Amino acid sequence: MEAKYNELKTRLAEVHDLSKIGWVLGWDQRTMMAPQGARVRAEQLATVGRLAHEKFTDPAVARLLDDLRPYEESLPYDSDEASLIRVARRDLDKARRVPAELRAEMTRTSALANAAWIEARKTSDYALFLPHLQKAVRLKHQYVECFDETPEVYDVLLDDYEPGMATAEVRRVFAELKKDLVPLIAAIAERGREVSDACLHGHFATDKQVALCHHIVEHFGFNRAAWRLDPTVHPFASNSCTTDIRITTRYYEDYLGPALFGSMHETGHGLYENGVSPSLERTPLCRGASLGLHESQSRMWENLVGRSRPFWQYFFPKLRETFPEQFAGVEAEGFYRAINKVQPSFIRVEADEATYNLHIILRFELEQEIMGGQLKLTDVPAAWNARMKEYLGVEVPNDAQGVLQDIHWSGGMIGYFPTYSLGNIISCQIWEKAQAALPGLDEQFARGEFMPLREWLRTTLHQHGRKFTPTETLQRVVGGPIDVGPYVRYLRAKLSDIYGLSAN
Ligand code: ZN
Numbered sequence: 239m240e241a242k243y244n245e246l247k248t249r250l251a252e253v254h255d256l257s258k259i260g261w262v263l264g265w266d267q268r269t270m271m272a273p274q275g276a277r278v279r280a281e282q283l284a285t286v287g288r289l290a291h292e293k294f295t296d297p298a299v300a301r302l303l304d305d306l307r308p309y310e311e312s313l314p315y316d317s318d319e320a321s322l323i324r325v326a327r328r329d330l331d332k333a334r335r336v337p338a339e340l341r342a343e344m345t346r347t348s349a350l351a352n353a354a355w356i357e358a359r360k361t362s363d364y365a366l367f368l369p370h371l372q373k374a375v376r377l378k379h380q381y382v383e384c385f386d387e388t389p390e391v392y393d394v395l396l397d398d399y400e401p402g403m404a405t406a407e408v409r410r411v412f413a414e415l416k417k418d419l420v421p422l423i424a425a426i427a428e429r430g431r432e433v434s435d436a437c438l439h440g441h442f443a444t445d446k447q448v449a450l451c452h453h454i455v456e457h458f459g460f461n462r463a464a465w466r467l468d469p470t471v472h473p474f475a476s477n478s479c480t481t482d483i484r485i486t487t488r489y490y491e492d493y494l495g496p497a498l499f500g501s502m503h504e505t506g507h508g509l510y511e512n513g514v515s516p517s518l519e520r521t522p523l524c525r526g527a528s529l530g531l532h533e534s535q536s537r538m539w540e541n542l543v544g545r546s547r548p549f550w551q552y553f554f555p556k557l558r559e560t561f562p563e564q565f566a567g568v569e570a571e572g573f574y575r576a577i578n579k580v581q582p583s584f585i586r587v588e589a590d591e592a593t594y595n596l597h598i599i600l601r602f603e604l605e606q607e608i609m610g611g612q613l614k615l616t617d618v619p620a621a622w623n624a625r626m627k628e629y630l631g632v633e634v635p636n637d638a639q640g641v642l643q644d645i646h647w648s649g650g651m652i653g654y655f656p657t658y659s660l661g662n663i664i665s666c667q668i669w670e671k672a673q674a675a676l677p678g679l680d681e682q683f684a685r686g687e688f689m690p691l692r693e694w695l696r697t698t699l700h701q702h703g704r705k706f707t708p709t710e711t712l713q714r715v716v717g718g719p720i721d722v723g724p725y726v727r728y729l730r731a732k733l734s735d736i737y738g739l740s741a742n
Contacts, residue, residue, distance in 0.1 A: 239306065239308075239309040242302055242305055242306055242309070243306060243309060243319060243323075245302060246299070246302040246303070246306060246322075246323070246326070247322065247521070249293065249296070249298070249299055249302070250294075250299075250322070250326055250521055250522055251520040251521065252293055253290050253293045253294045253522070254520050254521060254522060254524065255520065256286050256289050256290035256293065257286075257287075257290045258477075258478050258479065259286050260283055260286045260287055260290070261476050261477065261478060262476075262478050263279065263282055263283055263286065264283065264476065265476040265484045267279050267283075268470050268471070268472070268474065268486070269468045269469070269470050269484075269486060270468075280349060284345065287345075291333065291338075291341075294329075294330065294333055295330070295333055295334055299326075299330060300330060300334075303323060303326060303327045303330065306323050307323075309323070310323040310324065316705065316706070318515075318517055318518065318523070318705070321523060321705035321706070322521055322522070322523055325522055325523055325704055325705070326522055328401075329522060335384040335385060336381065336384050337384070340377070340380055340381065340384070343377060344377050344381070344650055347370070347373050347374055347377055347650065348374070348648065348649045348650045350370060351367075351370035351371070351373070351374055351647075351648040351649070351650070352645070352648045352649060354366060354367055354369075354370045354648070355367050355370070355642065355645065355647075355648035358637075358642055359638050359642040359643070360638075361638075362636040362637050362638035362639075362642065363637070364618075364619050364637045364641060364642060367642060367648070368615060368616065370648065371615055371618075371647060371648075372615055374647065374648075374650050374652075375608060375609070375615065375652070377650070378395065378609065378650065378652055379391075379609070381394070381395075382394045382395070382609075389404075389406075390404075390405045390406070391609050391610065392405040392605070392606050392609055392610075392653065393405050394653075395605075395609070395652050395653030396408065396653045396656065397653075398653060398654075399528065399529045399530075399651075399653055399654050399656075399657050400528045400529060400530050400656065400657050400660060400708060401528055401707060401708055402707045402708060402709050403528075403530070403656075403660070403708065403709075405606070407720070408602065408656050408660070411660075411663065411720055411722055412595075412598075412599050412602060412656070412659065414722045414726075415595055415599070415659065415663070415722050415725075415726070416595075416596070416599055416629075418722075418726045418730070419592060419593075419595060419596060419726075419729070420596070420629065422592065422729065422730060422733065423580065423582065423592055423593060423596070423630070424631075425737075425739055426580050426592075426733060426737050426739070427582070427631070429737075429739060430580075430733075430737030430738065430739060431737055431738045433575045433576065433578075433579045433580075433736065433737065434572075434575075434576060434579075435576040435577070435579045435581075436576070437564065437565060437568045437572065437573060437576050438493060438494050438495050438576055438577070439492060439493055439494075440492065440494075440561075440564045441491060441492065441564070442490075442491060442492070442493075442494045442561060442564065443491065444489045444491055446560050446561065447489050447494070447497045447498070448467075448489070448497075449560070450498070450556070450557065450560050451467065451487060451497055451498065451501040452467060453556065454498075454501070454502065454544075454553060455467065455485075455501055455502065455505040457686055457688050458502070458505050458509065458539060458543075458688050458692065459505075459509055459512070459688070459689070459692050460483075460485075460505055460508070463481075464481045464482065464483060464512065465483045465484075465485065465508060465512075466483070466484050466485070467485050467486070467487065467501060467504075468484070468485075468486050469486065469487065469488060469489060470486035470487070470488060471488060472488075472645070473485075473486045473487050473488055473500045473503075473504055474486055474504070475504040475507035475508050475511070475536075477508070477511045477512075479519055479520075479524075480511060480512055480513075480514050480516060480519055480524065481512070483508040483511055483512050484508075485501065485504035485505060485507070485508045486504060487500040487501040487504060488500060494561075494564075495577070498544075499540050499544060499545070499577070500540075502539050502540045502543070502544040503536040503537070503539065503540035504536065505536075505539055506535040506536035506537065506538055506539035506540060507526075507532055507535060507536045509535060509539070509692060509695070509696075509700065510526045510531075510532055510535045510699075510700050511525060511526065512700075513692075513695065513696040513699075513700025513701060514526075514700060514701060514702075514703040515701040515702070515703065518703045518705070522704065523703045523704045523705050524703050524704070525703060525704055526703070526704070527702070527703070527704050527706065527707070527708045527711040528657070528708035528711075529654070529657035529661070530656075530657040530660035530661050530664055530708060531661070531664060531699070531708055531711060531712070532661065533657055533658055533660070533661020533662070533664075533665075534660075534661045534662075534664035534665040534667075534668055535661075535665070535695070535699075535700075536661070537661050537662050537665040538665045538668065538669060538695075541591055541662075541665070542665060542666070542669050542728075543683065543688070543691070545574075545577050545578055545591070546680075546683065547570075547571075547574050547680075548680040548681070548683035548684040549683050549684075550570050550573060550574050550577075551570060551683075551684040552683060552684050552685065552686040553686075554570040554573060557573070574736075575736050578590070578591070578732065578733070578736055580592050580593060580733060580737070581593070582630040582631055582632050583630075583632065584626065584632055584634055584635070584639045584640065584643070585639065585643055586598070586601075586643065586644065591662075591729065592729055592733060593630060594658070594659075594662070595659045595662060596629040596630055597630075598655050598656060598658050598659040599629070599659070600622070600625045600626065600629060601644075601655040602655055602656050602659075603625070604618060604621060604622065604625075605652050605653065605655065607621075608652075609652065618641055619637050619640060619641045622634065622640050622641040623640055623641075626640065660720065662725060663720060663721070663722050663724075663725045664712060664716075664720065665725070666724035666725035666727075666728045667712070667715075667716045667718075667720070667721055667724050667725075668695075668699070668715055668716060669724065669728070670716075670724045671698075671715065671716050671717075672691060672694055672695070675694060676690055676691065676694055679691060698714075698715050699711070699715050702714075
């Protein structure tokens with residue numbers, strides 16, 4: 239059995255290597271590659287992707303997994319060995335259900351749809367994107383048909399990003415969130431005091447921003463022997479292994495927010511990957527458990543840590559030293575309010591902590607209606623605009639700033655959006671546990687000490703990688719299922735204080 243297990247492990251390590259080669263090529267494409275390399279790079283990515291898929295779906299892997307069943311059952315559920323066999327079996331089951339032709343057709347369609355989307359967004363022309371969206375949705379229906387036993391169409395799509403999460407569960411959680419957030423945002427607009435974020439706009443030299451971002455994330459555990467931080471257009475985090483973490487951010491010379499909070503956000507993703515146990519290296523277990531759990535980590539470092547008062551008690555002097563003119567007349571408290579300003583807007587990626595979730599809920603609702611056939615694709619822009627008005631009180635000026643703003647649908651990523659808000663919700667559940675386990679966190683932050691939090695996260699969450707399902711992982715960390723309570727409490731307390739509302 240040992241021999242068979244070792245053979246499985248070797249085969250899976252090669253699959254993993256190929257997939258990580260793809261990750262590095264992808265990172266390079268978005269940070270370093272000469273633009274004219276794009277066409278050939280797409281072929282290179284397709285080749286390594288196909289090789290990884292072929293190696294994984296080799297009948298020998300399925301035979302090994304069958305043979306190893308008794309071995310798996312003889313081991314503790316949470317052992318690395320039993321987890322590897324269990325997770326590989328689940329992955330293989332999914333990988334084998336989708337015919338190669340459909341997979342290839344989806345990849346081709348998304349390449350063309352992406353090019354059309356870029357053009358459509360530039361000219362704010364939904365009609366240009368529509369035929370591609372129609373094709374993408376048709377292919378998604380074929381994809382869903384490859385899986386026969388789920389109660390809802392959307393479950394299959396969601397499972398690609400948040401394995402095991404039921405659509406009904408997300409609907410329940412989001413309904414609760416909406417019920418609490420819509421009145422809170424309205425109360426801020428009607429009765430809240432003025433909060434100015436003028437200090438975030440001005441002139442901020444890029445080289446100084448780069449130095450400041452590095453300075454901050456080095457306090458979180460970023461170190462130059464194992465990490466890189468590079469500029470890009472659409473920020474993301476990637477890695478080739480646990481000791482080669484690649485994060486990215488974007489710098490605007492006239493606006494400080496995106497680089498500052500973007501780099502903390504991506505560092506949160508990086509810490510999750512960096513914290514996976516070295517014993518899981520070169521296995522399919524060597525990454526975060528799901529997109530929702532991943533986002534809980536990025537949101538925690540960006541918002542719960544990076545937008546907190548004690549954090550800026552420590553870092554504000556450094557900020558002022560870096561940009562003395564811009565912050566000459568600003569106090570730490572004014573800066574704290576500026577970075578937490580609530581401002582309904584059209585654009586998801588620029589939204590504040592509170593309104594952000596309404597952008598997600600809107601997309602989640604539309605995606606279900608699209609896949610369910612209740613909403614015709616020609617009517618999506620009108621439905622989008624009507625709901626923006628209803629949830630956020632804003633009039634969408636054009637489709638570029640409305641339905642065409644996100645890349646996801648052009649890449650065939652339907653079912654992805656909910657994970658962003660699930661991450662927000664989970665981040666606060668974990669945060670409450672961290673605060674109970676580590677008394678004095680605020681005082682530590684105010685002294686610039688973040689390692690106790692990082693170590694706690696590493697021990698309770700990061701080290702396990704993908705050994706457990708997202709539900710099991712969350713259960714282990716917070717002792718229960720997803721719960722919107724901690725997140726709503728956090729937002730209500732923080733924003734009532736900033737906006738001078740009575741806290742009920
Ligand atoms: Zn993220």
